[in-house]
Structure formats: C-alpha cells, structure tokens
Amino acid sequence: MAAVALPAMLAAPAQAQAPDVTRIVVGFAPGGALDVLARVLAEKLRVSLGGTVLVENKAGGSARLALVAVKNAAPDGKTILMSSPSPVSIFPLTYSKLGYDPDKDLIPLAHLAEVRVVASTGMKQPYKTIGEYVNWVKGKPADQGVGLVTMGSPIHFGLLSMGKTTGIPLTPVPYKGSAPILTDLVGGALPLSIDTIGGQMELYRSGKIRFLGVSGAQRSAFFPEVPTLKEAGIPGFEVASSWFGAFLPAGTPPATVARLEKAFIDAAKSPDVRAKMETLAMEMTGQPGAMLRKTIQKERAHWKPIAEASGFKGD
Known part of the structure; x- marks a missing residue:
C-alpha cells in the first residue's frame, strides 16, 4: 500500500496546482x-x-x-x-x-x-568598541576566530578585508546557524561574531550581547547608537549587508x-x-x-x- 500511495502523494501537488497559482x-x-x-x-x-x-x-x-x-x-x-x-x-x-x-x-x-550585519560580542569580554577589540586580539592567535554562518558570503569576504586592514590574521569559524553562535557569544567562548542583526535583537536589548559595529554606509535606523564598522575604522563592510x-x-x-x-x-x-x-x-x-x-x-x-x-x- 505504501509503495502505491507514495508516488500518488508526491504527484498530488503538481496535479492539484491550478493555472492561477x-x-x-x-x-x-x-x-x-x-x-x-x-x-x-x-x-x-x-x-x-x-x-x-x-x-x-x-x-x-x-x-x-x-x-x-x-x-x-x-x-x-x-x-x-x-x-x-x-x-x-x-x-x-x-x-x-x-x-x-x-x-x-x-x-x-x-x-x-x-538586512544589516553586525559585529557582536558577549558582555563578559573586556572590549566595548571594535577598536578595543582589535587592540585586544592582537597577539592572541587562540582568540582570532570570528564566528559566521556562511563561508563564501559577503560576510566572509568582509572579514578577510577586515583582517587585511587591521593586520590581524582573523580566522572565519563557520557555524551551522545563528543560534549556536549566540550561545558561544553569551557564554564567552567566542570573542566576536559577524552575522545578520535580526536574530540578535532581543539579546542586545536585554543586555546579554554588545554590538560593536554594523555594516552599511550609514547607521541603522533601528540602532542609531551603534556606529558603522567604517566609522569605527574598519572599512570593507559597506557592501557586506x-x-x-x-x-x-x-x-x-x-x-x-x-x-x-x-x-x-x-x-x-x-x-x-x-x-x-x-x-x-x-x-x-x-x-x-x-x-x-x-x-x-x-x-x-x-x-x-x-x-x-x-x-x-x-x-
């Protein structure tokens, strides 16, 4: 019965689809x-x-x-x-x-x-700006990993530009999704991440993570208090949104x-x-x-x- 029913089920959407769908x-x-x-x-x-x-x-x-x-x-x-x-x-x-x-x-x-991307860190970290992060991470090879979701994305290549600008060999650390990134940020296991803003808003507003800089040529209307990464001295993310x-x-x-x-x-x-x-x-x-x-x-x-x-x- 399953052998007969499965092909029928798979075919059903195509058969049922009307011209105005x-x-x-x-x-x-x-x-x-x-x-x-x-x-x-x-x-x-x-x-x-x-x-x-x-x-x-x-x-x-x-x-x-x-x-x-x-x-x-x-x-x-x-x-x-x-x-x-x-x-x-x-x-x-x-x-x-x-x-x-x-x-x-x-x-x-x-x-x-x-959709803007943002450089984020946990509240347990000692730096409060992207400039302070750059000074902190220099000479710390074990802490130069930066969390992101997709390799070969604008965020990935923006990070490579950031590494070149700062002279720090920042290493992209791919995660399977935003949730595990945020877990490691809040817990202090990940010094920095660069990801889209959307899933991070509540943690930011509740004071559990810190935004260090957003992508784009102008500040985000949703977080006008957060500077752009270019403002903070990190060019390369103007088109990484x-x-x-x-x-x-x-x-x-x-x-x-x-x-x-x-x-x-x-x-x-x-x-x-x-x-x-x-x-x-x-x-x-x-x-x-x-x-x-x-x-x-x-x-x-x-x-x-x-x-x-x-x-x-x-x-």
Whole structure:
C-alpha cells in the first residue's frame, strides 16, 4: 500500500496546482528571515494578483537548488525566486560549476529589503568598541576566530578585508546557524561574531550581547547608537549587508515582468509589511528590478578581487 500511495502523494501537488497559482520559491528552510518575508509578501500578493500565492521552501545546495528550480520553470510569471545575495552575486566567483548563470537565466524583478550585519560580542569580554577589540586580539592567535554562518558570503569576504586592514590574521569559524553562535557569544567562548542583526535583537536589548559595529554606509535606523564598522575604522563592510530580492525565469514576457514588479514593490512599501519586518530589523526598500541588477553587478565587481586573492572555492 505504501509503495502505491507514495508516488500518488508526491504527484498530488503538481496535479492539484491550478493555472492561477503563483509559487514563491525560497532556498532555505521555513522560519528564517527570508522565509518570513516571503510569507508576509504572499499575503499582500494574493490580493493584488487576484489568485493563490504559495511559498515553497526548497532548501539545499546553499540555495542553489531553489535557483535551478526557478531557472527551469515555465517563464509565465507563476514561479518566482526570492533570494539573498550569495547565490547571484558571490557564487559565480567561487563555484566552477553552478548549474546556472544568474545573469542569463534570471530576470531581476525587485529589490525588496536590506538586512544589516553586525559585529557582536558577549558582555563578559573586556572590549566595548571594535577598536578595543582589535587592540585586544592582537597577539592572541587562540582568540582570532570570528564566528559566521556562511563561508563564501559577503560576510566572509568582509572579514578577510577586515583582517587585511587591521593586520590581524582573523580566522572565519563557520557555524551551522545563528543560534549556536549566540550561545558561544553569551557564554564567552567566542570573542566576536559577524552575522545578520535580526536574530540578535532581543539579546542586545536585554543586555546579554554588545554590538560593536554594523555594516552599511550609514547607521541603522533601528540602532542609531551603534556606529558603522567604517566609522569605527574598519572599512570593507559597506557592501557586506545582506539583502533580499525577487527574480523571474529568463524569457518571461515584459508585460508580465512589469505587472509583477509593481505588485512586489507595492507590497514591500506597504506600511503593514514594513511594520511586521521591523521586528527582524529588516529595512524594506521596494526598488525596481533595474536597481537590483545594478546592485548585483556592483557587489560582484567589489568582491571579485577579494575572492580571487583568498583562493576560496565553494565547490
């Protein structure tokens, strides 16, 4: 019975999907910041697009599986990718075989949100600024590890730039997620981490961790008291902030692209969406696809010499 039932169950979603169903594909498991944003936007898009909008989590391959799935989807506007920067900006620099060409296989639809990254430490540490950390960590090889989640990401290459600027051979220490990083920060086992702000807000507000500097060219509106890393004397993180954007398969008709672009931008700029995403320190942008394309090209040009000098390969 199981042998008969399983194929039927696997086939059911494809058989049941109606022509007016729009899928937003996310390359991460449910519960993360990108997944939350996709589900909040889906609620708005159900009204503006006048049909069913589903979020499909297709985790695996550092979000590459999701991108390939959208690349291979029919270019009819019914399958939309929501992605962070690495799969489209960084991976072309670090993977010899991707299975896709983001510039040829995808149409940038809309730049939706910016998510800052922050250098954090625990309250047990003696330094209160990034400058004090740099002075403290010099000559301490055992303490030069910096926690991060993804190797080959803007955060990783920003850290390499930081090491070059300070003259300290900082070592990226990859973690499986933000939760274990925060555990080690609070416990004092990890001197420094660089990660997105969202999951750290409550610990910061409750006085259990300290923010030493945020990415970006200007201070975050959510934490205006925290200087940018550049202000603190650490350049290299101006373009290391994460962002979320929407993409369509290449070949999607221009009229369809224009209709969906407007729908996503309107949703991203709506006051209720902004209010919901502020809880994750997510700064909604709502910019057109042309802006997203320029952002990707700018970031790739910035990180290319750093990635090449590092010798890092994602394969």
